[in-house]
Structures are given as C-alpha cells and as structure tokens.
Amino acid sequence: xxxxxxxxxxxxxxxxxxxxxxxxxxxxxxxxxxxxxxxxxxxxxxxxxxxxxxxxxxxxxxxxxxxxxxxxxxxxxxxxxxxxxxxxxxxxxxxxxxxxxxxxxxxxxxxxxxxxxxxxxxxxxxxxxxxxxxxxxxxxxxxxxxxxxxxxxxxxxxxxxxxxxxxxxxxxxxxxxxxxxxxxxxxxxxxxxxxxxxxxxxxxxxxxxxxxxxxxxxxxxxxxxxxxxxxxxxxxxxxxxxxxxxxxxxxxxxxxxxxxxxxxxxxxxxxxxxxxxxxxxxxxxxxxxxxxxxxxxxxxxxxxxxxxxxxxxxxxxxxxxxxxxxxxxxxxxxxxxxxxxxxxxxxxxxxxxxxxxxxxxxxxxxxxxxxxxxxxxxxxxxxxxxxxxxxxxxxxxxxxxxx
Numbered sequence: 001x002x003x004x005x006x007x008x009x010x011x012x013x014x015x016x017x018x019x020x021x022x023x024x025x026x027x028x029x030x031x032x033x034x035x036x037x038x039x040x041x042x043x044x045x046x047x048x049x050x051x052x053x054x055x056x057x058x059x060x061x062x063x064x065x066x067x068x069x070x071x072x073x074x075x076x077x078x079x080x081x082x083x084x085x086x087x088x089x090x091x092x093x094x095x096x097x098x099x100x101x102x103x104x105x106x107x108x109x110x111x112x113x114x115x116x117x118x119x120x121x122x123x124x125x126x127x128x129x130x131x132x133x134x135x136x137x138x139x140x141x142x143x144x145x146x147x148x149x150x151x152x153x154x155x156x157x158x159x160x161x162x163x164x165x166x167x168x169x170x171x172x173x174x175x176x177x178x179x180x181x182x183x184x185x186x187x188x189x190x191x192x193x194x195x196x197x198x199x200x201x202x203x204x205x206x207x208x209x210x211x212x213x214x215x216x217x218x219x220x221x222x223x224x225x226x227x228x229x230x231x232x233x234x235x236x237x238x239x240x241x242x243x244x245x246x247x248x249x250x251x252x253x254x255x256x257x258x259x260x261x262x263x264x265x266x267x268x269x270x271x272x273x274x275x276x277x278x279x280x281x282x283x284x285x286x287x288x289x290x291x292x293x294x295x296x297x298x299x300x301x302x303x304x305x306x307x308x309x310x311x312x313x314x315x316x317x318x319x320x321x322x323x324x325x326x327x328x329x330x331x332x333x334x335x336x337x338x339x340x341x342x343x344x345x346x347x348x349x350x351x352x353x354x355x356x357x358x359x360x361x362x363x364x365x366x367x368x369x370x371x372x373x374x375x376x377x378x379x380x381x382x383x384x385x386x387x388x389x390x391x392x393x394x395x396x397x398x399x400x401x402x403x
Contacts, residue, residue: 018360018376019075020108020342021101024116025054027062029217030115030294031136034169034193038068041369043072050075050104052097053116055081061245061270068129069185075104082115094119101127108376110167114138114152121162130164130379137291137312140176141221152332153180155336160185165379167372169193170292170313188380189375192316193292194368195301200360202303203277210239210266211342212307213280215273215295216287218246223286223309223328225255230286230334232259238338240284243276273298278336282341282348287311295365300355305348307337318357321351 014336020042027120032053039049050073056063070077080096081089111120117133139156142149160181166188168174174190209377212231216222224242231238242252242265249267257267266394268279273295277283283306284301290312297317299306308314310325318325326333341348 018042018107018373018380019050019104019129020047020110020376021050021052021075021104022112022116023052023097023120024112025084026113027066028055030060031191031289032065033294034134034136036065037062037194037196037365038074038369040371040375041068041365044328045369045373047072047373048104048380049107049211050078050100052078052080052100052119054265055079061272065179074267075101075106082119084115086155090119094122098123098127101129107380108132110134112136114156118155118159121159128385130376131162132165132167132376132379133159133163134167134169135173135177135291136169137173137289140173140180140291141289143211156181164383165189165375167191167375170316172313172316173291187375187379189371191368191371191375192313192363193294193297194363195294195297195359196365199274199298199301203274205281209278210241210264210280212239212282212284213241213243213276213278214286214340215243215299216285218242218244218249218252220227220248220251221288223288224248224252226264226288226329226331226334227284227286228252228259230338231263231265233331233339234335235358236262238262241266241268241276241279243268243271243279245270250390274302275296277302277304281305281345282338284334284338285309285314286326286328286334286393287337290314297359300359302354303352303356305341305352306355307334307341317359317363318355321354324351 001262004213022039024031024035035051039051042049049119078100080093082093083089094313101123109120109129112134113136117135121131121133139152142152142326144150144153163186165186166184168190171190176323216260218224231240240245253267259265277299283304285296285306285308286310292313296306296308308325309328313330314325315322326337
C-alpha cells in the first residue's frame with residue numbers, strides 16, 4: 001500500500017481542530033489558572049476544548065471562574081466527584097471520565113496534577129485520544145521515605161508506561177520527576193507557565209494598603225504558619241493581609257489571634273489576584289513547596305515587589321535575582337527580609353522592575369499555549385507514524401497487498 005493511498009489519523013488531524021479534554025481535581029490555585037489559560041488560548045486557536053474536574057467546594061470565586069471558562073469550552077465543563085486521596089470511588093469517576101471522552105471524541109486527554117493525571121492515563125484505550133500528563137507538583141511534593149510518598153511515587157512509576165507525553169512547567173519539575181520517579185519514558189517538554197499582556201498593567205497599592213499581602217490557598221505547605229511567626233518576630237507595627245480560602249483557615253486564624261497588639265493580621269477571603277495586590281505593598285510567597293507559581297508571575301507582571309522562598313521553579317522566574325530567595329521555614333530569615341523591605345522601598349522597587357521585565361520576555365501565556373499545542377500535534381504525528389509502520393509490518397509480504 002502506497003503512502004498516498006493510506007489515510008492515517010495524522011492526515012485526518014493535520015488541519016482539523018483538535019478535540020481536547022483537560023482533567024484535574026480542584027478548580028483552585030495555579031493549576032486551575034493554567035488550565036483556564038490553556039482552554040481559552042486553544043479555543044481561540046480554533047480547537048474544541050472541554051474540562052472535567054472535581055466539584056467546587058464552597059469557594060464562590062472558583063465557582064465564578066469555572067462558569068466563566070465555560071464560554072471557551074465547546075465540549076463542556078463537567079464536574080464529577082474526585083477525592084484528593086485514592087479510594088474505591090475512583091473507579092466510578094474514571095468511568096465517568098471515559099464516558100465524557102468518548103462522547104467528545106477526544107483527540108487529546110490532558111491530565112493535570114496527581115489525580116487528573118491518574119484519571120487521564122488509567123482510561124482504557126478504547127476511550128481514544130493521546131494521553132498527556134503535567135504534574136504541577138502534585139505527587140512530586142511527597143517524600144518517598146514516607147508511606148504516602150512511597151505509595152504515590154510507586155503509582156507514578158507504574159503509570160509512566162501509560163503516558164504518551166509529559167509536560168513540565170519548569171526545569172525543576174523535570175529534575176524532580178527524574179530524581180523521584182525516573183526518566184520520562186516517552187516524549188517530554190518543559191513549557192513554562194505564562195501570563196497575558198493585559199496583566200502587565202501596573203497595580204497601585206490602595207491608600208490603606210498593608211505592609212505585606214499573602215495570596216493563595218490556605219494550606220500548611222504554603223508557609224502561612226511561618227509567615228505569621230515571622231511577622232510577629234519582625235516586630236513593631238507590622239500589618240499583614242492574608243487573601244484566600246482553604247480547609248486550614250481556622251488553624252491560621254487561631255495562630256494569628258496570639259500575635260501581640262502591635263501586629264495586625266487580617267483574613268480577607270478569596271478575591272481576584274489583581275484586586276488582592278492593591279491590598280498590600282509587598283507580596284510574600286513563603287511556600288514550602290511549589291512548582292512554577294502563577295502568583296509570582298502575576299505579581300511580577302503587575303509591578304509588585306515580591307519576597308519568596310527558594311522552592312520549585314522560583315529561581316527560574318527570578319533568574320539573576322534568585323540570590324534574594326529565602327530558605328523555606330526560615331522564620332528569622334523571613335522576618336529580616338520583611339524588615340529590610342520596609343526600610344528599603346527603592347531597592348524593592350528596582351527588584352520589581354527587573355523581575356517584571358524578565359517575566360514579560362520569558363513567561364508569556366501565548367508562548368505557553370503555542371508550545372502545548374505544538375506538542376499535541378507532534379505527539380499525534382508520532383502516533384500516526386507508528387501506526388503506519390505497524391500496518392507496513394502487518395501487510396509486508398501478504399499476497400495481494402502491495403508493500
């Protein structure tokens with residue numbers, strides 16, 4: 001059979017809009033922002049996009065964002081039960097993902113985070129589509145010496161064989177995956193998260209802005225406990241606002257209630273990042289673990305000074321200024337840095353200007369979307385070539401079938 005006579009999956013998709021499904025657990029934080037940006041960009045590029053995620057748990061801002069992204073999802077926004085930890089309910093949830101994928105005639109099933117990545121890759125092949133996985137930290141945050149870490153990382157090693165391609169949002173993510181799980185078993189790429197041009201409009205602090213503002217999910221791994229201790233240690237007349245929601249909010253509120261009267265800490269609830277930036281003069285990101293945090297990219301684009309820890313791909317964002325990053329859990333170091341920021345606003349402004357310029361040149365949303373779409377096409381082409389080779393092997397030498 002000649003190449004000109006043989007229709008392939010690659011031929012069919014060469015110029016056809018792709019049917020893309022993104023699968024992830026929680027419509028919160030940077031992972032959700034990443035998927036929303038991809039969905040919108042891919043829709044604008046002419047592809048048909050759908051989202052499958054866990055249900056929104058009492059966060060009105062997340063619910064509004066999920067409703068808004070529906071305008072870019074011709075294949076729908078589907079919410080199903082997804083528990084954070086593995087359980088018997090996962091089998092039923094995977095069946096629902098399979099049903100959605102088959103109805104959508106998915107060409108691409110892209111799993112994000114540990115749960116989304118597992119669901120995408122554990123689907124029977126009859127569901128169709130190539131399978132991609134972006135960890136976004138997820139399982140990579142676990143220590144393999146712990147029981148949970150051993151379980152999750154072993155599962156990741158097993159699922160490598162079910163993965164058609166890996167996308168890492170940072171060089172750090174790729175290095176960590178290789179160290180904890182092993183070399184990616186197939187096609188892989190580092191494609192940095194990015195922000196849109198509209199986000200480079202500077203944000204001016206409000207007249208009643210606090211000294212510092214934290215923005216993110218209220219979880220222990222975000223370093224909020226260390227931040228509260230550092231504000232207390234830093235001393236007289238510190239004002240901190242904490243923006244976000246999460247299951248551990250009450251724990252941090254109880255901790256904040258013990259600070260001296262000279263320290264003011266306010267919990268502001270959830271709001272859009274740019275609205276939150278105006279509530280403080282310096283953004284603090286004291287995380288214990290991160291991948292490539294959007295909040296730092298957004299703050300840098302908005303011209304906000306940033307104090308952050310040396311975790312994940314943070315050094316990739318800061319580049320030559322990565323010497324300013326702090327060790328996680330270092331209460332004294334964070335307190336010193338916060339005091340320094342208060343007394344040296346011009347230095348902080350200069351750092352913010354350099355960081356803004358770097359993010360503009362190297363971390364654009366358009367580059368991210370183009371890179372992901374190109375990898376999809378490359379993967380589909382590779383799969384088509386493999387199918388042609390298998391057909392050639394099967395028909396070679398068979399009577400009546402020309403080779």
